[in-house]
Amino acid sequence: MSAAVLSPTPAPVQAAAPALSPAAREAIADLLERYGQALDDDRVEEWSGFFEPDGVYQVTTRENQLAGRPIGIVLCEGRGMLDDRVKALRIANIFESHTHRHVMGRPLIEPRADGCCEVRTSFVIYRTMYTGETEVFATGRYDDVLKPGPQGWRIAQRRVVLDSRMVDTLMVYPL
Amino acid sequence: MSAAVLSPTPAPVQAAAPALSPAAREAIADLLERYGQALDDDRVEEWSGFFEPDGVYQVTTRENQLAGRPIGIVLCEGRGMLDDRVKALRIANIFESHTHRHVMGRPLIEPRADGCCEVRTSFVIYRTMYTGETEVFATGRYDDVLKPGPQGWRIAQRRVVLDSRMVDTLMVYPL
Amino acid sequence: MSAAVLSPTPAPVQAAAPALSPAAREAIADLLERYGQALDDDRVEEWSGFFEPDGVYQVTTRENQLAGRPIGIVLCEGRGMLDDRVKALRIANIFESHTHRHVMGRPLIEPRADGCCEVRTSFVIYRTMYTGETEVFATGRYDDVLKPGPQGWRIAQRRVVLDSRMVDTLMVYPL
Numbered sequence: 001m002s003a004a005v006l007s008p009t010p011a012p013v014q015a016a017a018p019a020l021s022p023a024a025r026e027a028i029a030d031l032l033e034r035y036g037q038a039l040d041d042d043r044v045e046e047w048s049g050f051f052e053p054d055g056v057y058q059v060t061t062r063e064n065q066l067a068g069r070p071i072g073i074v075l076c077e078g079r080g081m082l083d084d085r086v087k088a089l090r091i092a093n094i095f096e097s098h099t100h101r102h103v104m105g106r107p108l109i110e111p112r113a114d115g116c117c118e119v120r121t122s123f124v125i126y127r128t129m130y131t132g133e134t135e136v137f138a139t140g141r142y143d144d145v146l147k148p149g150p151q152g153w154r155i156a157q158r159r160v161v162l163d164s165r166m167v168d169t170l171m172v173y174p175l
Numbered sequence: 176m177s178a179a180v181l182s183p184t185p186a187p188v189q190a191a192a193p194a195l196s197p198a199a200r201e202a203i204a205d206l207l208e209r210y211g212q213a214l215d216d217d218r219v220e221e222w223s224g225f226f227e228p229d230g231v232y233q234v235t236t237r238e239n240q241l242a243g244r245p246i247g248i249v250l251c252e253g254r255g256m257l258d259d260r261v262k263a264l265r266i267a268n269i270f271e272s273h274t275h276r277h278v279m280g281r282p283l284i285e286p287r288a289d290g291c292c293e294v295r296t297s298f299v300i301y302r303t304m305y306t307g308e309t310e311v312f313a314t315g316r317y318d319d320v321l322k323p324g325p326q327g328w329r330i331a332q333r334r335v336v337l338d339s340r341m342v343d344t345l346m347v348y349p350l
Numbered sequence: 351m352s353a354a355v356l357s358p359t360p361a362p363v364q365a366a367a368p369a370l371s372p373a374a375r376e377a378i379a380d381l382l383e384r385y386g387q388a389l390d391d392d393r394v395e396e397w398s399g400f401f402e403p404d405g406v407y408q409v410t411t412r413e414n415q416l417a418g419r420p421i422g423i424v425l426c427e428g429r430g431m432l433d434d435r436v437k438a439l440r441i442a443n444i445f446e447s448h449t450h451r452h453v454m455g456r457p458l459i460e461p462r463a464d465g466c467c468e469v470r471t472s473f474v475i476y477r478t479m480y481t482g483e484t485e486v487f488a489t490g491r492y493d494d495v496l497k498p499g500p501q502g503w504r505i506a507q508r509r510v511v512l513d514s515r516m517v518d519t520l521m522v523y524p525l
Contacts, residue, residue: 026200030281032281033283034283036280037283037297040316099237101299101315101316103279103280103298103299103314103453104280104453105383105454106281106379106456120387122386122451122452123453124474126311126314128314128338132341133339133341134313134314134338135311139451139478139484140451141387141390163449163451163476164482164483164484165482166481166482166483197372201372201375205456205458208455208456208458211455211472212472212491215491274412274513276474276490277455277472278453278454278473279455279456281456301489303489303513307515307516310486311486
């Protein structure tokens with residue numbers, strides 16, 4: 001994530017980074033929201049389709065990241081690994097025991113010189129158990145690299161940075 | 176909700192559905208946010224004004240919807256029923272015992288051929304009791320049909336789909 | 351906050367209030383999100399930079415505000431006071447005990463005749479303790495006045511209106 005995104009001052013226009021059209025910004029924000037709603041609807045088979053064919057999905061904690069530990073909790077490289085993960089979950093048939101609800105803040109979008117965008121989005125995910133109880137499941141941020149293509153924007157890299165160090169077995173679910 | 180909204184792939188432009196201007200998208204998103212802030216401010220008398228005169232307001236659960244049960248928990252048809260509901264609450268004078276706070280995700284907007292839009296928005300509602308305690312009151316999504324008019328967009332239909340099957344008596348409040 | 355923001359009907363265009371460009375609306379929404387992410391990243395030294403040099407930061411409760419009590423819980427006038435506050439926190443070295451996560455709704459923006467904007471944004475802030483537990487820390491709304499300048503928009507006034515009357519000692523943290 002470049003300093004420009006993080007600074008309170010609007011980033012100076014970089015000569016090398018092309019301007020991003022308002023339509024592209026809308027498309028990126030829609031993509032992230034569709035991702036969340038797909039998971040919340042239990043349409044996890046669509047999950048890998050949000051990624052580039054060689055897209056990377058990582059989960060780590062803020063603590064791990066600050067400590068400079070490159071290895072997170074989860075690392076999937078490519079749609080095949082993402083699909084395998086979903087199949088394993090379906091076979092274990094533990095999906096129906098609860099549902100998620102993603103509520104995300106506004107994505108901060110920073111165009112890069114290569115045409116991709118770095119995007120940073122705060123989120124909270126709630127979990128509702130089959131009994132009906134709802135609780136905060138996770139809070140954190142998405143640090144993404146999105147790539148444009150003929151079929152729209154896709155996730156080239158998603159790093160889920162969790163605020164909490166308590167990472168229970170439910171981390172098997174796509175976040 | 177059409178498949179286009181739910182798919183990770185941007186929907187192909189339908190010949191019959193007119194393009195929606197950026198200004199219209201902003202107006203829709205503003206309307207939904209004003210709805211939430213009005214309720215959070217306890218300005219419930221404004222509630223029915225967000226709807227078309229014959230607008231429909233429904234509350235159901237995800238479980239009910241998946242089971243194909245068309246009857247939800249709440250069904251109000253027309254502003255008169257909405258106003259009656261608010262009056263009953265005011266007479267019972269139980270409003271001051273707590274307040275709500277809506278935090279919504281980005282609305283996913285899908286124009287229809289008839290000029291209306293289907294809009295899907297994730298939400299969380301917090302409840303703060305008079306004692307000061309705050310808790311998650313409900314999570315879920317709004318499945319809306321919005322209609323344009325000379326005075327702006329209005330809700331033709333709002334279906335509140337709750338994530339939890341536990342629906343307590345507080346469902347008397349507008350969500 | 352003018353009635354126009356609060357009404358379900360789109361505000362009629364005021365002769366005296368200049369129209370706000372879509373780019374300005376995006377810049378304002380980005381500023382508010384960067385503010386939240388800076389605090390969530392523990393980059394509190396950047397906090398005062400989001401404000402005008404003589405910017406005002408206030409924290410109050412909904413109850414106080416409804417009772418017409420002008421004095422809130424916190425009042426800082428000018429960047430110097432904001433910086434002093436942050437230094438005191440750093441010296442006390444209590445920052446590392448927990449982290450925050452802001453998730454905000456869509457800002458409702460109302461241009462004023464003087465070129466500033468009144469902005470109203472619902473928020474929830476989560477707190478994750480060092481032990482890993484995450485809980486709702488505060489819900490409420492930001493009532494802001496934002497001012498444009500050569501370096502972008504800045505906060506001229508931020509009033510944090512908390513939903514809860516229970517305001518514990520953690521109110522020492524920037525919200």
